[in-house]
Amino acid sequence: xxxxxxxxxxxxxxxxxxxxxxxxxxxxxxxxxxxxxxxxxxxxxxxxxxxxxxxxxxxxxxxxxxxxxxxxxxxxxxxxxxxxxxxxxxxxxxxxxxxxxxxxxxxxxxxxxxxxxxxxxxxxxxxxxxxxxxxxxxxxxxxxxxxxxxxxxxxxxxxxxxxxxxxxxxxxxxxxxxxxxxxxxxxxxxxxxxxxxxxxxxxxxxxxxxxxxxxxxxxxxxxxxxxxxxxxxxxxxxxxxxxxxxxxxxxxxxxxxxxxxxxxxxxxxxxxxxxxxxxxxxxxxxxxxxxxxxxxxxxxxxxxxxxxxxxxxxxxxxxxxxxxxxxxxxxxxxxxxxxxxxxxxxxxxxxxxxxxxxxxxxxxxxxxxxxxxxxxxxxxxxxxxxxxxxxxxxxxxxxxxx
Amino acid sequence: xxxxxxxxxxxxxxxxxxxxxxxxxxxxxxxxxxxxxxxxxxxxxxxxxxxxxxxxxxxxxxxxxxxxxxxxxxxxxxxxxxxxx
Numbered sequence: 001x002x003x004x005x006x007x008x009x010x011x012x013x014x015x016x017x018x019x020x021x022x023x024x025x026x027x028x029x030x031x032x033x034x035x036x037x038x039x040x041x042x043x044x045x046x047x048x049x050x051x052x053x054x055x056x057x058x059x060x061x062x063x064x065x066x067x068x069x070x071x072x073x074x075x076x077x078x079x080x081x082x083x084x085x086x087x088x089x090x091x092x093x094x095x096x097x098x099x100x101x102x103x104x105x106x107x108x109x110x111x112x113x114x115x116x117x118x119x120x121x122x123x124x125x126x127x128x129x130x131x132x133x134x135x136x137x138x139x140x141x142x143x144x145x146x147x148x149x150x151x152x153x154x155x156x157x158x159x160x161x162x163x164x165x166x167x168x169x170x171x172x173x174x175x176x177x178x179x180x181x182x183x184x185x186x187x188x189x190x191x192x193x194x195x196x197x198x199x200x201x202x203x204x205x206x207x208x209x210x211x212x213x214x215x216x217x218x219x220x221x222x223x224x225x226x227x228x229x230x231x232x233x234x235x236x237x238x239x240x241x242x243x244x245x246x247x248x249x250x251x252x253x254x255x256x257x258x259x260x261x262x263x264x265x266x267x268x269x270x271x272x273x274x275x276x277x278x279x280x281x282x283x284x285x286x287x288x289x290x291x292x293x294x295x296x297x298x299x300x301x302x303x304x305x306x307x308x309x310x311x312x313x314x315x316x317x318x319x320x321x322x323x324x325x326x327x328x329x330x331x332x333x334x335x336x337x338x339x340x341x342x343x344x345x346x347x348x349x350x351x352x353x354x355x356x357x358x359x360x361x362x363x364x365x366x367x368x369x370x371x372x373x374x375x376x377x378x379x380x381x382x383x384x385x386x387x388x389x390x391x392x393x394x395x396x397x398x399x400x401x402x
Numbered sequence: 403x404x405x406x407x408x409x410x411x412x413x414x415x416x417x418x419x420x421x422x423x424x425x426x427x428x429x430x431x432x433x434x435x436x437x438x439x440x441x442x443x444x445x446x447x448x449x450x451x452x453x454x455x456x457x458x459x460x461x462x463x464x465x466x467x468x469x470x471x472x473x474x475x476x477x478x479x480x481x482x483x484x485x486x487x
Contacts, residue, residue: 064418067442068438127445127448127449129442129445130438130441130442130444130445131438131442
């Protein structure tokens with residue numbers, strides 16, 4: 001078994017277009033949620049989201065690239081560039097052949113579907129651009145990262161709704177730990193903030209019209225976000241041998257399925273994933289100082305998640321910190337675990353715990369230290385990142401300071 | 403703009419060249435247009451002239467539309483435009 005470390009991180013999301021900008025915003029407890037800005041937004045009931053602003057694809061990609069890159073692929077490539085440049089790796093020879101890419105997304109090229117359905121249904125056109133399929137497919141982003149960086153090993157996309165990124169990163173971790181691959185590029189992305197994407201979510205009636213307030217008694221639903229998070233997972237010995245800067249270590253994971261309900265969360269399923277990750281990482285519950293919560297801001301998720309944490313950690317649940325950064329960047333659905341992993345890295349490497357902003361009123365069913373409204377300095381050795389998806393699919397990662 | 407000028411403009415844009423660099427006897431391969439670029443050019447021509455080109459990307463040479471060079475493409479378009487759809 002190899003030890004696995006993170007040697008590069010990249011992101012673009014509503015809080016920032018780079019990792020340093022995002023971490024700064026998290027430290028300052030900034031809110032990236034704002035009025036949505038896209039065609040037909042006036043026909044939506046839900047008009048807020050963690051949309052990426054100040055971004056023009058034309059500044060980053062040429063015309064030919066843009067004809068093939070949906071927004072979720074663009075975000076992925078921007079985050080991958082930051083991560084891989086930070087790692088200092090170039091992929092040639094054996095390293096290229098054995099290293100791969102596993103990324104998560106729930107919807108893939110949602111705005112490409114949306115634009116082209118509009119074109120044929122609403123505008124009555126009978127012809128679509130020839131690249132619609134290669135642009136919208138869920139593995140498009142993964143394949144473009146593979147092509148851009150010459151990564152020829154195990155490469156695929158994972159799609160498990162809100163747990164997609166955590167499942168992807170767990171898979172990448174397992175591959176490096178087993179020795180199958182020396183380096184894996186992993187994380188995920190999502191871009192559903194278009195008319196059809198938000199309209200679909202509206203139908204579920206779990207969306208907030210005003211703010212994402214995880215764990216707060218007056219919370220009234222989730223808020224969608226968009227963006228990407230990409231990481232370089234590397235064999236520790238490989239990283240050390242080349243003198244790479246190590247951000248933190250990935251020490252374990254667990255996955256579980258509730259096998260119960262297609263949308264309602266289960267305390268038992270969540271608890272099995274959390275305790276499974278501790279077991280896999282060979283750490284005691286008392287070692288955990290911080291949990292980045294799934295913390296969607298829905299009534300059901302937050303109380304179920306807190307109950308699962310209380311079950312697994314017992315009395316130590318009152319000593320650890322648990323925050324939901326979705327209050328700041330929104331819920332990135334299939335990309336969310338990737339952006340949230342940044343908060344774990346900040347806790348372990350910088351000793352700063354990202355807050356749960358928008359917290360207004362204590363909820364007896366969420367009676368944990370949710371780091372309300374302001375970031376906090378703390379020395380954390382082990383951190384967890386939770387993701388509990390629709391469909392009852394759970395994935396929890398464990399990380400350690402190095 | 404004549405049909406010829408429009409086709410040359412579409413092909414030049416696809417090849418990231420100036421229209422003056424595209425001649426009637428240029429082949430798409432010579433201009434650096436690959437298979438995806440070819441399909442995109444066909445799409446752009448269909449949109450421009452509101453025609454339907456009988457082009458099958460599985461085997462372009464067997465299609466009932468000659469893409470051997472710029473001149474043959476223009477001739478094919480002129481033929482399609484003469485047939486009432």
